[in-house]
Amino acid sequence: MPVSSRQPSIGVNPVSTSPVFDVIVIGSGIGGLVTATQLAAKGANVLVLESYIIPGGSSGYFERQGYRFDVGASMIFGFGDEGTTNLLTRALEAVNVNLETIPDPVQIHYHLPEDSEVKVHRDYEKFLQELIEKFPHEQRGIRKFYDECRKVFNYLNSMELLSLEEPRYLMRMFFQNPGACLGLAQYLPQNAGEVARRYISDPQLLKFIDIECYCWSVVPADFTPMINAGMVFSDRHYGGINYPKGGVGEIAIQLAEGLEKAGGQIHYKARVKQILIENGKAVGVELTNGDVYRAKRVVSNATRWDTFGKLVPAQHTPKPEIKWRKRYKKSPSFLNLHLGVEASVFPPGTECHHVIVEDWSQMEEPFGTIFVSIPTLLDPSLAPEGYHIMHTFTPTWIDEWQGLSETEYERKKEEAAGRIIDRLEQFFPGLDAGLDYMEIGTARSHRRFLNREDGTYGPIPQRQLRGLLGMPFNRTAIPGLYCVGDSTFPGQGLNAVAFSGFACAHRIAVDLGF
Ligand SMILES: NC(=O)c1ccc[n+]([C@@H]2O[C@H](COP(=O)([O-])OP(=O)(O)OC[C@H]3O[C@@H](n4cnc5c(N)ncnc54)[C@H](O)[C@@H]3O)[C@@H](O)[C@H]2O)c1
Numbered sequence: 001m002p003v004s005s006r007q008p009s010i011g012v013n014p015v016s017t018s019p020v021f022d023v024i025v026i027g028s029g030i031g032g033l034v035t036a037t038q039l040a041a042k043g044a045n046v047l048v049l050e051s052y053i054i055p056g057g058s059s060g061y062f063e064r065q066g067y068r069f070d071v072g073a074s075m076i077f078g079f080g081d082e083g084t085t086n087l088l089t090r091a092l093e094a095v096n097v098n099l100e101t102i103p104d105p106v107q108i109h110y111h112l113p114e115d116s117e118v119k120v121h122r123d124y125e126k127f128l129q130e131l132i133e134k135f136p137h138e139q140r141g142i143r144k145f146y147d148e149c150r151k152v153f154n155y156l157n158s159m160e161l162l163s164l165e166e167p168r169y170l171m172r173m174f175f176q177n178p179g180a181c182l183g184l185a186q187y188l189p190q191n192a193g194e195v196a197r198r199y200i201s202d203p204q205l206l207k208f209i210d211i212e213c214y215c216w217s218v219v220p221a222d223f224t225p226m227i228n229a230g231m232v233f234s235d236r237h238y239g240g241i242n243y244p245k246g247g248v249g250e251i252a253i254q255l256a257e258g259l260e261k262a263g264g265q266i267h268y269k270a271r272v273k274q275i276l277i278e279n280g281k282a283v284g285v286e287l288t289n290g291d292v293y294r295a296k297r298v299v300s301n302a303t304r305w306d307t308f309g310k311l312v313p314a315q316h317t318p319k320p321e322i323k324w325r326k327r328y329k330k331s332p333s334f335l336n337l338h339l340g341v342e343a344s345v346f347p348p349g350t351e352c353h354h355v356i357v358e359d360w361s362q363m364e365e366p367f368g369t370i371f372v373s374i375p376t377l378l379d380p381s382l383a384p385e386g387y388h389i390m391h392t393f394t395p396t397w398i399d400e401w402q403g404l405s406e407t408e409y410e411r412k413k414e415e416a417a418g419r420i421i422d423r424l425e426q427f428f429p430g431l432d433a434g435l436d437y438m439e440i441g442t443a444r445s446h447r448r449f450l451n452r453e454d455g456t457y458g459p460i461p462q463r464q465l466r467g468l469l470g471m472p473f474n475r476t477a478i479p480g481l482y483c484v485g486d487s488t489f490p491g492q493g494l495n496a497v498a499f500s501g502f503a504c505a506h507r508i509a510v511d512l513g514f
């Protein structure tokens with residue numbers, strides 16, 4: 001129950017001063033849910049407030065005509081069963097829930113300019129051999145670069161992954177594993193591009209390293225933190241990429257169930273209007289319906305642009321946030337086509353995930369790179385018999401979709417979808433004729449359904465930065481207010497926001513004495 005439905009806003013004394021909850025989490029993306037479940041498992045009294053009708057945010061799902069579509073990407077890292085980097089497996093286990101997963105033998109099938117193709121096999125040696133066959137003169141460089149990524153991953157995978165804002169944890173890690181700590185400290189300021197160029201000089205191969213980074217970080221290798229590259233380029237061979245049975249949405253469903261089992265609460269259709277700040281400290285939230293909830297700590301799983309400027313009024317934006325915006329900007333959003341397609345369009349041997357770049361000069365441009373996932377090749381239960389789901393997406397900015405009448409907007413969506421399907425025909429002949437269902441989402445849909453300013457996929461560097469050094473951790477300059485999710489260290493990706501959730505919960509647990 002809310003404390004009161006008529007509470008004063010910022011700076012005004014509250015009716016009640018006793019906090020009801022230990023922690024309120026705004027938003028049930030995977031970042032928010034991992035924070036909430038970790039804290040509930042430690043005995044904290046946690047409330048999650050989600051504006052939508054189900055949990056998950058960009059990792060949610062929707063159902064249409066017998067299809068269950070993933071809202072966001074279907075390639076999920078962090079689902080291994082060994083080491084410490086399997087953060088999704090660990091987050092579920094912490095609240096006694098679990099998920100069956102299906103291994104994917106090939107992470108990505110790249111379709112590159114000049115009809116070049118590369119498959120990233122789960123088997124590391126098989127992938128390296130395939131790449132070396134294309135660039136035999138770079139045999140040594142290829143191995144050195146990917147081995148160095150593996151070194152970073154091995155450091156991470158050998159230590160408990162918690163809050164880097166907790167000095168006692170850092171000291172403990174340092175005494176337990178000084179080599180890994182010093183190794184990671186050395187890679188924190190580096191980007192993948194500079195490491196790649198130490199070993200590789202062929203411009204075409206460097207372009208391949210760029211698309212290897214771009215397809216998950218939406219920036220080329222020179223802008224992609226080496227720690228993140230180490231994680232992504234190794235987890236896929238270590239056994240971390242697995243598709244959750246029942247679809248990506250199951251991760252959030254299970255976490256929400258685990259949260260309730262552990263004594264936490266989650267309220268849907270509960271949109272937070274503002275974070276209440278008294279005497280400079282975050283003390284609770286007010287919903288759009290006027291309900292007020294108070295807590296000792298408030299966590300925002302919204303993006304930093306939505307947190308500071310909307311949930312915290314613009315005049316209260318702390319100085320470090322203004323500085324952060326000079327370093328990072330919003331990435332583009334995506335045009336998403338969620339398609340139901342006749343199974344005959346995909347011959348045996350078709351891989352689940354594809355990345356298509358027809359012209360290197362267009363890789364970073366809107367509509368330049370096309371992403372495709374066909375998750376029903378792994379879990380057929382998500383589509384009616386004889387059909388597959390095909391989720392295809394390509395970067396687009398919000399500006400493309402603003403200021404249009406409803407009819408113009410619909411027409412523009414249809415035209416853009418038609419162009420993408422035409423381009424996909426050469427890789428999946430018969431696609432157009434095999435279409436059974438199509439739903440088109442734009443940057444506007446992301447903004448509306450995911451509450452993400454301009455529908456952004458997340459922060460990207462404004463200019464070349466020093467690796468991950470500029471990414472903020474979970475505490476903010478406002479006492480009592482924390483951020484979690486892709487606007488915090490180490491950035492975009494489910495496994496990345498799961499790390500952010502573990503770290504946020506750890507810091508709060510220490511702050512509250514749990
Ligand atoms: N394959 C993958 O790795 C994959 C797949 C899907 C998503 N993702 C990643 O997940 C990351 C996003 O996860 P996240 O945890 O940062 O957040 P998110 O954006 O997925 O979720 C945020 C949640 O907060 C809710 N919310 C926002 N403002 C609110 C308000 N005012 N009141 C109530 N609820 C509010 C939203 O409705 C949403 O459910 C992205 O980086 C994305 O790339 C990755």
Ligand SMILES: CC(C)=CCC/C(C)=C/C=C/C(C)=C/C=C/C(C)=C/C=C/C=C(C)/C=C/C=C(C)/C=C/C=C(\C)CCC=C(C)C
Pocket residue numbers: 073074075077108156161162164170171173174180181182184185215216217227228229231232353354355371372373490491492493494495496499
């Ligand atoms: C003490 C001393 C001396 C020092 C200290 C140091 C240290 C300790 C440090 C540490 C650090 C750490 C821990 C770090 C961590 C990190 C992490 C965890 C990271 C993670 C990451 C992850 C990631 C990035 C992921 C990502 C993913 C993604 C993004 C995905 C996406 C996807 C998509 C988009 C899809 C695509 C599609 C197709 C292909 C179709």
